Ligand SMILES: Nc1nc2c(c(=O)[nH]1)N[C@H]1C(S)=C(S)[C@@H](COP(=O)(O)OP(=O)(O)OC[C@H]3O[C@@H](n4cnc5c(N)ncnc54)[C@H](O)[C@@H]3O)O[C@H]1N2
């Protein structure tokens with residue numbers, strides 16, 4: 081029997097086929113979760129001037145000694161600076177965010193003063209520079225605030241706004257088409273009979289793809305005939321998508337037509353069957369026009385695990401994010417003895433049963449059937465076993481892959 085391709089090699093092949101997509105400009109409101117095509121450069125210095133960090137009085141520190149009485153000559157509020165100068169013996173009422181007036185070099189907070197008419201008594205001596213935010217203290221015009229390839233988070237949007245950047249250059253969303261195959265498949269709610277299987281894969285795979293920034297189109301369900309599969313693949317490849325994701329029909333049975341249909345439609349398969357459980361029948365290829373094709377196994381757990389391990393990194397790479405060429409595993413400890421593994425890297429559905437030395441203790445759930453979605457939904461993590469891992473004892477270190485939420 082031909083040796084199956086290792087998971088890392090398959091992932092490497094996917095990532096090296098990922099060419100950066102083009103970019104577009106979007107308003108801040110539409111930029112959440114998008115990946116920057118160019119760095120965000122500050123278009124202003126922030127704060128734009130020295131400003132007060134507190135409500136109180138702008139003073140000359142040399143004058144504002146304990147029990148000094150200063151004359152209040154005006155007010156500086158946020159957006160309405162004081163036009164004059166703080167002269168010796170005087171103070172200016174100031175509020176948080178307001179520009180420091182000329183002549184002042186400290187702020188005394190109002191809790192440390194007593195005010196009577198135009199006179200303010202200092203009850204806690206001022207220190208030079210106290211409670212002043214310096215111009216450019218956060219950033220200055222021309223500073224690079226966020227690099228290209230960065231996926232925008234909520235706080236990044238506020239940062240870009242504060243730097244006077246109203247539109248961002250982001251990589252366009254990858255367009256993903258989902259094509260399901262199988263005579264048995266019926267949509268949820270459409271009256272499935274006992275011999276039917278309800279189409280479920282595209283919901284988890286589609287959600288993962290959307291969360292990775294893609295636009296997702298459901299391209300329908302194909303019956304198990306060579307003609308229909310070829311026709312469906314042909315139409316999908318001509319529809320302007322960047323990534324075609326097929327589900328099902330990937331294995332070796334008489335009705336597993338996806339690989340031959342893809343090949344007949346000019347898709348060159350760089351990956352076909354890998355040393356993975358669940359997910360052995362994974363396919364990856366590229367059409368003559370450059371559309372990438374990910375063939376996921378039909379079993380719903382296998383499809384989900386393969387989407388996590390391959391489709392999500394591929395979509396991230398297409399958007400220019402730095403993607404590690406191996407799954408991002410975390411340290412854990414075994415909560416039970418395990419038998420030796422075979423040649424397939426195993427991603428076992430597992431429960432977190434405790435914590436030891438700051439890492440979770442995990443135990444595989446008893447049923448590892450790759451068709452069972454309730455088992456997947458109940459799992460906390462995937463417990464990862466390398467190919468040919470020897471038997472291991474409870475308490476030994478192991479690795480886990482977090483599930484997406
Ligand atoms: N003789 C062998 N049989 C199988 C092998 C093998 O190596 N030799 N591999 C097994 C493995 S591993 C997997 S995984 C499955 C996957 O095979 P396919 O990708 O060809 O999937 P199908 O046969 O089309 O379907 C399998 C199963 O999943 C259901 N399915 C399919 N699509 C969907 C969907 N969109 N939503 C929900 N469920 C779906 C389908 O009804 C079947 O029950 O093959 C093993 N067999």
Ligand code: MOO
Nearest residue numbers: 358359360382450
């Ligand atoms: O790889 Mo299949 O995904 O074991 O069930």
